[in-house]
Amino acid sequence: MASDAPLIAVDSLSRSYRMGPHRVKALDGVTLRVERGEFVAVMGPSGSGKSTFMNLLGCLDRPDSGRYALDGEEVGRLSSDALAVVRNRRIGFVFQSFNLLPRQTAQANVELPMLYAGVAHAARAEKALAALAAVGLDGRAHHRPTQLSGGQQQRVAIARALVNDPVLLLADEPTGALDTATSLEIMALFQRLNRAGITVVLVTHEPDVARFARRVLSFRDGHLVDDRAQVPEEALA
Amino acid sequence: MTALDALRSALDSLRASPLRSALTMLGIVIGVAAVIAMVAVGAGARDQVMRQIASLGTNLVMVGQGSVVRSGVKLGAGTAATLTEDDATAILNDIPAVTVTAPSVRWGLQIVAGNQNWGTVMFGITPDYMEARDWSIVQGRGISDQDVTQAEKVVVLGQTVVRSLFGGGDPVGEQVRVFATPLTVVGVLGEKGQNTQGQDQDDVIFLPLSTAKRNIPGMAKSNPRFIHSVVVKTHDGADQDEAQAQIRELLRQRHRLIDGQDDDFWMRNLSEVAATRDASSRALSFLLAAVAAVSLLVGGIGIMNIMLVSVTERTREIGLRLAIGARRRDILMQFLIESTTLSLIGAAVGVVTGIGTAMVVAGLAGWPTLIRLDSVVLAVVVSGLVGVFFGLYPARRASRLNPIEALRHE
Ligand SMILES: Nc1ncnc2c1ncn2[C@@H]1O[C@H](COP(=O)(O)OP(=O)(O)O)[C@@H](O)[C@H]1O
Ligand SMILES: [Mg+2]
Numbered sequence: 001m002a003s004d005a006p007l008i009a010v011d012s013l014s015r016s017y018r019m020g021p022h023r024v025k026a027l028d029g030v031t032l033r034v035e036r037g038e039f040v041a042v043m044g045p046s047g048s049g050k051s052t053f054m055n056l057l058g059c060l061d062r063p064d065s066g067r068y069a070l071d072g073e074e075v076g077r078l079s080s081d082a083l084a085v086v087r088n089r090r091i092g093f094v095f096q097s098f099n100l101l102p103r104q105t106a107q108a109n110v111e112l113p114m115l116y117a118g119v120a121h122a123a124r125a126e127k128a129l130a131a132l133a134a135v136g137l138d139g140r141a142h143h144r145p146t147q148l149s150g151g152q153q154q155r156v157a158i159a160r161a162l163v164n165d166p167v168l169l170l171a172d173e174p175t176g177a178l179d180t181a182t183s184l185e186i187m188a189l190f191q192r193l194n195r196a197g198i199t200v201v202l203v204t205h206e207p208d209v210a211r212f213a214r215r216v217l218s219f220r221d222g223h224l225v226d227d228r229a230q231v232p233e234e235a236l237a
Numbered sequence: 238m239t240a241l242d243a244l245r246s247a248l249d250s251l252r253a254s255p256l257r258s259a260l261t262m263l264g265i266v267i268g269v270a271a272v273i274a275m276v277a278v279g280a281g282a283r284d285q286v287m288r289q290i291a292s293l294g295t296n297l298v299m300v301g302q303g304s305v306v307r308s309g310v311k312l313g314a315g316t317a318a319t320l321t322e323d324d325a326t327a328i329l330n331d332i333p334a335v336t337v338t339a340p341s342v343r344w345g346l347q348i349v350a351g352n353q354n355w356g357t358v359m360f361g362i363t364p365d366y367m368e369a370r371d372w373s374i375v376q377g378r379g380i381s382d383q384d385v386t387q388a389e390k391v392v393v394l395g396q397t398v399v400r401s402l403f404g405g406g407d408p409v410g411e412q413v414r415v416f417a418t419p420l421t422v423v424g425v426l427g428e429k430g431q432n433t434q435g436q437d438q439d440d441v442i443f444l445p446l447s448t449a450k451r452n453i454p455g456m457a458k459s460n461p462r463f464i465h466s467v468v469v470k471t472h473d474g475a476d477q478d479e480a481q482a483q484i485r486e487l488l489r490q491r492h493r494l495i496d497g498q499d500d501d502f503w504m505r506n507l508s509e510v511a512a513t514r515d516a517s518s519r520a521l522s523f524l525l526a527a528v529a530a531v532s533l534l535v536g537g538i539g540i541m542n543i544m545l546v547s548v549t550e551r552t553r554e555i556g557l558r559l560a561i562g563a564r565r566r567d568i569l570m571q572f573l574i575e576s577t578t579l580s581l582i583g584a585a586v587g588v589v590t591g592i593g594t595a596m597v598v599a600g601l602a603g604w605p606t607l608i609r610l611d612s613v614v615l616a617v618v619v620s621g622l623v624g625v626f627f628g629l630y631p632a633r634r635a636s637r638l639n640p641i642e643a644l645r646h647e
Contacts, residue, residue, distance in 0.1 A: 055641050058560070060559075060560055060640050061641055080564075080565065081564045081565070081566075084562050084563060084564040085562065085564075087559075087560060087561065087562045088563075089562070099553065099557045099560075101554060101557070103249065103253055112561060113561040113562055115238050116238055116558075116561065116563050116564070117562065118238075160561065164562075
């Protein structure tokens with residue numbers, strides 16, 4: 001893999017949806033590069049294409065046109081099984097609504113991606129506990145999601161996203177369901193993880209959240225309208 | 238995802254709604270239990286019949302007067318009185334495998350005792366007949382050689398006849414009449430019950446062969462040596478088919494039948510009776526298989542129904558699994574293993590229930606039952622296949638979900 005290539009290289013990426021007789025251009029000709037180790041916030045009003053963009057970056061969806069290379073590899077050409085492997089090993093995804101399996105313990109939820117990576121039973125437990133410790137949840141391994149607060153549930157989800165050591169952490173409004181104080185804690189966690197080396201791309205429509213990133217992308221009507229670097233604020237936690 | 242992990246997660250999700258899982262299995266449980274119990278009862282009954290037949294002796298051949306049925310028309314059955322006592326003697330003397338021949342005549346008639354009247358079947362026999370057909374005597378004595386040579390006017394009664402004429406009292410020494418002939422009752426036969434065709438074997442009376450011929454009107458007087466049939470017994474281990482071929486050859490010779498002419502006698506052995514019985518039990522097995530197929534089909538549809546519900550309920554879970562790296566075939570396998578686990582647990586419960594039911598039936602109704610391993614294996618294998626087959630459609634549906642839409646599902 002060409003390690004001098006940018007982690008994310010996107011050229012003229014477009015995605016449209018059919019809405020009755022119309023076609024909605026959810027994403028229209030977006031081009032950009034993201035280097036390893038960046039912390040990028042994606043902003044924009046509702047319906048501006050942020051989620052569409054994240055789903056494409058996360059290999060959950062395919063573009064209508066344009067190219068996407070992850071770590072130098074053209075993703076558009078991969079089979080659906082190969083894409084599943086990319087999602088499993090190289091990308092971690094965090095959702096607004098956590099998406100934890102409600103009947104499973106925190107540990108079992110974190111182990112889930114390793115099940116599909118073919119990690120042996122004993123190693124799974126060990127790595128899951130380590131990932132839970134890394135997000136500050138040691139001692140909560142046997143709790144079920146209903147026994148955890150929203151912030152704790154999102155931490156479990158982040159641990160799950162990290163457990164296969166991905167190069168890229170994607171989060172679509174990860175603080176959207178959390179109160180301000182908890183949001184700050186979660187942002188502090190993202191900042192810490194980013195400093196430890198992982199590339200983070202995070203969607204938010206709150207400037208309060210975006211100020212912790214080092215780069216802010218702004219979307220409107222499917223276009224990338226602004227791309228600026230900033231000095232991040234320190235989220236203390 | 239390894240098969241073991243998939244199995245564990247299948248059990249997890251079945252445990253999540255135990256009542257629903259149990260109800261879903263019910264169709265399979267009932268189907269499998271029904272198959273195993275019914276096969277056990279059927280096999281037990283068949284086993285009992287086979288043992289009865291075996292106890293009668295498979296080394297018996299019946300030879301009778303009259304041609305075989307050909308193309309639906311019975312050709313002069315019993316018209317020409319060609320089968321004789323001498324044929325019976327010749328079979329005994331000329332065929333080495335034969336140990337006993339018992340000639341007899343048979344006639345339906347009325348028997349009268351005092352003012353009681355009863356319609357029954359009369360056999361004119363020799364003592365060999367009693368031995369060959371395994372008749373026992375419970376009161377008095379049987380037909381003796383002397384009765385036959387002297388044409389004594391004696392009779393031995395079957396249990397049903399005793400009940401009908403004497404109300405179950407001891408008839409030995411009493412006088413009865415058939416047609417105008419008075420006969421002395423000298424003995425009572427042991428009870429035999431129904432035969433395999435359900436006829437009452439005890440509704441019968443035995444007279445000496447000679448007495449029957451001399452005193453029963455309607456017996457063919459043209460040939461005083463004639464008989465209706467002869468029971469031939471071969472020694473144990475003798476080749477039945479060969480003995481039968483030899484008997485046939487001998488009789489054709491004695492009856493001067495030329496090549497191309499039909500036999501004027503019929504032959505039947507008890508293994509053929511057993512074979513007919515076997516055929517009817519095969520028909521029963523076929524019926525059981527049909528019942529089983531229908532109930533397993535219904536069980537399968539129940540599984541499909543619940544799996545479809547489960548796929549819909551767990552759409553978000555499926556979306557999440559796809560998003561974190563499950564391949565489509567991982568999802569397919571997960572749901573297939575779940576439906577198969579469901580049907581196999583149902584089958585296991587069904588096996589236990591079926592065996593239990595068979596044992597209860599055996600205990601309460603007193604029917605013989607026989608648990609057949611092949612029915613158990615077949616029921617379990619078919620249930621597994623039902624789980625796979627009916628799980629396939631819901632599993633495919635799950636594996637084809639779009640992850641983004643699935644994740645957005647409420
Ligand atoms: N599955 C879909 N079908 C139809 N239209 C869609 C679908 N997903 C998104 N869209 C449309 O695409 C546009 C961008 O949506 P989205 O990327 O979700 O925006 P954002 O996340 O920025 O709010 C919106 O107009 C939205 O209605
Ligand atoms: Mg969105």
